[in-house]
Amino acid sequence: MRKLFLLVSAILLISCGEETLPKPKGYLSLEYPEKTYKRITLHKPYSFETAQITESKDLPKNWMNVEYPTLKASVDITYRPIEGNLRELLMESEKLVFEHAIKADQITAPVEYANPDKKVYGSVYQILGNAASQVQFHATDSSKHFLKGSLFFYTKPNYDSILPAVEYIKNDMIHMMETLEWKK
Numbered sequence: 001m002r003k004l005f006l007l008v009s010a011i012l013l014i015s016c017g018e019e020t021l022p023k024p025k026g027y028l029s030l031e032y033p034e035k036t037y038k039r040i041t042l043h044k045p046y047s048f049e050t051a052q053i054t055e056s057k058d059l060p061k062n063w064m065n066v067e068y069p070t071l072k073a074s075v076d077i078t079y080r081p082i083e084g085n086l087r088e089l090l091m092e093s094e095k096l097v098f099e100h101a102i103k104a105d106q107i108t109a110p111v112e113y114a115n116p117d118k119k120v121y122g123s124v125y126q127i128l129g130n131a132a133s134q135v136q137f138h139a140t141d142s143s144k145h146f147l148k149g150s151l152f153f154y155t156k157p158n159y160d161s162i163l164p165a166v167e168y169i170k171n172d173m174i175h176m177m178e179t180l181e182w183k184k
Contacts, residue, residue: 120141126166136151
């Protein structure tokens with residue numbers, strides 16, 4: 001019994017040497033390349049600048065994907081000519097944003113964009129939470145062209161983890177709208 005008491009006492013004395021502290025919070029240390037841009041060279045009725053780190057993938061119907069291989073994400077671009085259906089295209093674009101409301105914590109009010117010199121008018125929506133798409137935009141000249149962009153990641157969304165990448169790509173999507181030009 002005495003040996004057991006000495007053993008337990010020795011363990012308690014040895015184990016109580018240092019004060020136990022909780023682990024500090026860990027944060028991802030992600031570094032993104034400095035922003036440089038290039039104009040897309042695909043034959044489309046529109047043109048804009050994309051980040052240098054992207055790859056443009058040509059798709060039928062004047063659609064395309066702007067892929068971010070290192071971030072495992074893409075901005076899917078859809079194009080539709082306006083044929084007296086601008087109202088329907090705008091409603092469809094908004095409907096596609098709000099389809100994410102089931103998984104979203106919040107959908108921000110649209111940030112409006114207008115560049116009358118280039119005839120580019122549009123809106124950017126941010127979808128907060130674990131939705132499939134976190135940022136969407138549409139742009140139009142109101143008479144001939146309608147363009148929609150949606151951000152998707154190639155993984156199940158965990159908003160807290162992908163938030164830095166969302167912000168990085170959202171700024172690129174705004175740059176796409178700012179540099180958008182319609183071809184004649």
